[in-house]
Amino acid sequence: MTVINIRGENVDQTWRDVEVAEETRSLDSVILSFASLKEHIETLDQKSLSRIGVRLTVNDEIGEIADHARHIGLIDLVFPNFKDGRPFSTAVTVRRDYGFSGDLRASGDILPDQALFLARCGFSTIVVPVQFPVKQFKTSLGAYTIAYQAAVDSNVSQVRDLRRSAVEVVAE
Amino acid sequence: MYVYDTIDKSLLNQRVAEFRDQVRRRLDGELTEDQFKPLRLMNGLYLQLHAYMLRVAIPYGALSSDQMRKLAYIAETYDRGYGHFTTRQNIQYNWIELSTAPDLLFDLSEIDLHAIQTSGNCIRNVTADPYAGAAADEVDDARVWSEIIRQWSTFHPEFSYLPRKFKFAVTGADADRAAIKFHDIGLKIIRSDTGELGFEVYVGGGQGRTPIVAPLINSFLPAKDLLRYLDAVLRIYNLHGRRDNIYKARIKILVKSLGVDSFTSQVDAEFERLDPALFVVEADEINRIRDMFSVPYLQADEDVKARLEERIEESPQMRRWSDSNTHAHKTPGYAIVTISLKPIGGIPGDATAEQMYAIADLADRFSLGEVRVTYTQNLVLPHVHQADLFVLWSELKRLDLATPNIGLATDIIACPGLDYCSLANARSIPISQRISERFSDLESQHDIGPLDIRISGCINACGHHHAGHIGILGVDKRGEERYQLTLGGQGNGESAVGKIVGPGFDEDGIVDAVETVISTYLSVRSTGELFSQTLERTGHAPFKERLYDSN
Incomplete structure (x- = not known):
């Protein structure tokens, strides 16, 4: 499994999948299903939570663990198919509303051509589907150098910022 | 007219390069047709019965004469010598080759035209009142706000894989010439009692299998809150719109199933959560856009009407055309002229390359170089001095573009x-x-x-x-x-x-x-x-x- 960051670089894989967590003591660098995490969440302190990841399908409601979300180490949002854009909005919500600053991972059925949008919506890592070369993701991440609208990666419209600085240069 | 600055142009160039690479990957087999499809659709390229069809965006239906010439050039270079103006104020070419589509998009980009988001489950090209900036009954120029929406929605990272397509229409006039209540979001520019500029917001209109006239969900949205509110609507839709059934995926179905009140309160709650600072459009930017749409001062001419009447008296044919194909302009002495693309027995909305070149020339001679496209598939010259009407009519007649039928039975x-x-x-x-x-x-x-x-x-x-x-x-x-x-x-x-x-x-x-x-x-x-x-x-x-x- 290849995981890249939003600069297109390979990321070492420390996280491993666990189908069902039997007990919480050994939970370190594992990714749980949402159901499994919910089961254990009240017994976990902040420090343990920060070593745990959770995988959310589009049917899981992150709002159910809203108070804990920002302490989790990794949130993995799964695209059931690349045309289903819900994880983009969930990512924005997780970053902005829940203040999540850990690793926000995109996995599942993703096209290389979506990589820049993923980065802009706050994803920090991407699981590269086996059928696509990593370099295609890298190309896509650099396809556009600026954007019209603010997003998670930028609190301002870079286009309008550039226009303003251009005006200032002329004024000088 | 809005003219792209170097920043708009660099984004457009990056799009052309991206699409060229996507087509190459498709032709090389790196992308399957299923994977390529949403990518080409977001560039307006459909696979039709006989060939690829390319839909070129005409933002808010406004074209410069040079852009019209480029559309004519595309028709004669890449198609069979004609184009088809659509009910969304766009133009479609029906005989396009996939391999040359990137070159076509490059040619368009030279004059600030493109096919961005003219298809696919994303925010589509914004349509607007074709008389914007010329009509006597307007509160504000719909093109200004349409351009702001165009920029906000272009390559939107969060809202490009929606449950279904998403269409905006904007009017700044009292009379609705943009059918705003038949759109996913319809905006009507109004002023409050205190004179503040804002919008009536209609959400969830549409036609298709389930025709619905959009309900009003906000009777006064201050202009400063526009993008923040749109962001809230789109996020609620993206998260909760149906994705299991293509026929129930439009926002109208979500609004209907939740009920207008429940939908509106969800939007309001999301709106409250959003940081206003993320959605500010600075006054300088609004003015920059507004200035580009302003036309040179037109001198009111109160006497020309009488002279025109004399001319019309001599020609019943001209009277008929003047009655049905011209409309009051905000400046006395000027008229808004509709060019009929509905000749008797013709194909509604079709124009040949020769006609498009000729219309571009007429726009330069008589209408400050501006042309508009209407959703009823006609073209408009928005600023014509009434003293020029007779000559313009004669020229249009020669081109088979003066059928006096606007709004009548054959304007189909x-x-x-x-x-x-x-x-x-x-x-x-x-x-x-x-x-x-x-x-x-x-x-x-x-x-x-x-x-x-x-x-x-x-x-x-x-x-x-x-x-x-x-x-x-x-x-x-x-x-x-x-x-x-x-x-x-x-x-x-x-x-x-x-x-x-x-x-x-x-x-x-x-x-x-x-x-x-x-x-x-x-x-x-x-x-x-x-x-x-x-x-x-x-x-x-x-x-x-x-x-x-x-x-």
Whole structure:
């Protein structure tokens, strides 16, 4: 499994999948299903939570663990198919509303051509589907150098910022 | 006109490069057709019955003369010498090769044109009042706010894989010439009692399988909150719109199933959560855009009208054209002229490369270099001095572009239908041509008065049949093309969905049926009563009787 960051670089894989967590003591660098995490969440302190990841399908409601979300180490949002854009909005919500600053991972059925949008919506890592070369993701991440609208990666419209600085240069 | 600065241009160039790479990967087999499809659709490229079709965006229906020349050039270079103006104020080319599509997009980009988001499940090209900036009844120029929405929605990282397509329409005028209530979001620019600029926001309108007139969900959205509010609506839709059934995926279904109140309160709650700072459009930027749309000061000319009247007296033909194809301009002495793309027996919305070049020249001579596209598939010269009307009319006549039928029976809206479209169940164009020929007599058209006939070749309703006074829907009945007749729709000014009158007709029958409807109207109307008014007074009964009880 290849995981890249939003600069297109390979990321070492420390996280491993666990189908069902039997007990919480050994939970370190594992990714749980949402159901499994919910089961254990009240017994976990902040420090343990920060070593745990959770995988959310589009049917899981992150709002159910809203108070804990920002302490989790990794949130993995799964695209059931690349045309289903819900994880983009969930990512924005997780970053902005829940203040999540850990690793926000995109996995599942993703096209290389979506990589820049993923980065802009706050994803920090991407699981590269086996059928696509990593370099295609890298190309896509650099396809556009600026954007019209603010997003998670930028609190301002870079286009309008550039226009303003251009005006200032002329004024000088 | 909005002119791209170096920043807009660099983004457009990056898009052209990206698409060239996507086409290469498709042709090399790196992308499957299923993977390529949403990528090409977001660049307006459809696979149709005979070839690829490319839909070029005409933001808010506004073109410069040079852009029109480029559209003509594309028609003669990449297509078969013509283009088709659509009900979303865009232009479509029907005979495109995939391998040369990147070159075509490069050519377009040289003059700030593109096909970005003219298809796909994303925010589509914004449509607007074609008279914006020229109409006497306008609160503010719809193009300014449409351009702000264009920039915000272009390559939107969060809202490019929505449950379904998403269409905006904006008007700044009192009379609705953009059918805003038939859009996913319709915006009407208004001023509050205190003079503050803002919007009425209508959400969840549409045609297709489930025609709905959009409900008002916000009666005054301050202009400063526009993008923040739109972001809230789109996020609620992206998260909660249905994705299990393509026919129930539009926002209208979400609004309907949640109920207007519940939907609105979800939007309001999301709006409150959002940081206003993320959505500010600075006054400098609004002014920069506004300045680009302003035209040179037009000197009011109160006397020209009398001189025009003298000229018209001499020519009944010119009078007819002036009556139906010109509209009041905000500056006395000027007129808004509609160029009819509905010659008798012609294909609605089609224009040849020669016509497009000629219209560009006429726009330079008579209309400050501006052309508009209407959703009724005609073109507009928005700023014509009345002293020039006679010469302009003569030139248009020479080009077969002066049919005096705007708003009348032969000003028919029709989708491409089964002649081109892979979704269609039946042909639309030949039906429209036959109805046009049946009512070719101009005198009787003017006697019948305002009448919207609209034809769609399938339930997707690209021909806006739900909103026609007389609507025709092509259906497939056991392998045969049949046509359903609806009456009572309205899409011009008022908005209403028409109702099916009775059993459908075959190709010959539908043309006769339209004639029967019109002759019934003529026999039952009161003096001065319009078709829509008669229908409202009498209901379907007299029409039904004549249509179905004749044996």
